[in-house]
Amino acid sequence: MSIFRQLKLATSRNRLLSTKLIAPSRETNGKVENLAAPSINTSIHNAINEQINVELAAGYTYLSISYHFSKSTVGLMGLSDLYRVMSKEELDHADSLAHYVLKRNGSVDLGSIRKPPSCSWSNIGTTLNETLRLENCVSESLSTLYRLAEKHNDPVTTDFIATEFLKEQIESIRSINLLVARWTSLEKAPNGVYLLDRELRKKTN
DSSP, X not given: XXXXXXHHHXXXXXXXXXXXXXXXXXXXXXXXXXXXXXXXXXXXXXHHHHHHHHHHHHHHXXXXXXXXXXXXXXXXXXXXXHHHHHHHHHHHHHHHHHHHHHHTTOOOOOOOOOOOOSOOOOOHHHHHHHHHHHHHHHHHHHHHHHHHHHHTTOHHHHHHHIIIIIHHHHHHHHHHHHHHHHHHHHTTSTTHHHHHHHHHHHHHO
């Protein structure tokens, strides 16, 4: 490659980098507002810390369910593996939110994690419905956080919440709805629990 070609590429690359590094701004009442301010708004900061707790509580509940299905008196390892994966996803979400707060010069304030519901989880239909309820609660909480960031003109946070969480919540809720539908068709079969667990074991392994 000629030296002129190299210089041309380097110049183009520098222009691209400089464009990306310049934070977007908007003029509001004659005042230029930085839409990618490094420090996060206090209300959004507090709301994200609350969302971290919501994600941790959901992960804690799913872990409790996973342990139930792993008991030697239950032995439904497909369901156990499913809820272990779901627990890890929620914990990963909490970690992602925490790192985002740190990137925006905030601090992570971990609160007490709510104890999982007092339920034996023995009834699969009840367990799946509780899972669906919990996923919807997490989604509603994320939506509230999104609207708060929108209210405070923080497009970086709204994009982060929509891209990293809300789209995945849609998929998660659909998956649970499909699982509820599948259980509805199997629960009256003599070996319905075994069939559902076997299907899940194949998917998670």
